[in-house]
Amino acid sequence: MSQRGLFISFEGIDGSGKSTQARLLAERLEAEGREVVLTREPGGSPGAEEIRALVLQGDPDRWSAETEILLFTAARRDHLERTIRPALAAGKVVICDRFADSTRMYQGLSRGDLRGVVDALHDLMIGLEPDVTVLIDMDPAKGLDRALSRQGIEERFEDFGEDLQREMRAGFLALSQEYPDRFVVIDGGRDIDAVAADVAQALSAKTGGIT
Template sequence: MFISFEGIDGSGKSTQCRRLAETLRQRGAVVTLTREPGGSEGAEQIRKLLVEGGGERWSPETELLLFMAARRDHVERLIEPALARGETVISDRFADSSRVYQGLVRAENRKLVEELHRLVIGIEPDLTFVIDTDPSTARARGEARGGNEDRFESLGLAFQQDLRAGFLALAREFPQRIRVIDGGGTQDDVAARVLAALP
């Protein structure tokens, strides 16, 4: 099974990816936990270009092409081989992030996103969890976390609000695949909601 987690920056999705992987491993599953951009050697090198530096470092179109290059390497070298071995793959972000970030909020490039996805990626998760968190809360978490991977956070609160709206719209578009999880409360609260939404 291929599961992805999505949400705005600081939503808690990375924590919930790890929590779900741990729970499934305790239940006997073989789990590959990965992330985007990144997950494979080449994709991790591209990640640095995407998440560091100024908010307007790249045009939305250039940004999209970099994400697609990273995702293609990720799919070829990690995701598809793991699925072929019968493992469960849990990814911290996948194609829905491009649909929202580069296809809707950074620019209205949704048709380009979908065409590139069809041509070079070609797979979708079986299940996607969107961790829905108030943008102000998420922003405070991001600032507390620190580090230099803050390119998207640097675009401001209004940007994060638009991203949240985009993810919720995507959940309405793909109700069979996407489950919206309330990101409020403790990590345990959110983890329980994720487990309850597993098929």
């Protein structure tokens, strides 16, 4: 009997360490013999990666929140069609660095009262939630310092500053209470290996023994 596909997302404020933890989990599961697709949003497919460049670079006021919602949803739809659904159908574990919860927070909460718009578009065009969402919780000031220290070109949202980080942290924690069956919250302000161990333990408890 083939293994069931499993969809795991990682969420958190910028600089929380979620990307590192997603990679470490993928490596752990691959070492245990699981087929893993490690992907990200926005991105994860050729078309979605092109949209990524549009939304993560440039002036903070480049797009309105409404335009961002449409761009992110378009990227997510392409990602879903070309990467996520085929991998799940093949019984693989999909680990995604950000998914719809980030749009619910960054565009639906922080840039206007647009959560209902995000959810309506998600229901219409995506229709899929992760089996488990790992929220890496981090102090906003530390997260922002870490994110800005990367000195990359994809810093459009970091440029909104610490107030956005604080709002996002509160929003993500509220979202974990809204969807307690899906979320696990991990303290990201510790040693990387300690965080990874807690991620593995929490996922094992949530999924009945994936790792």
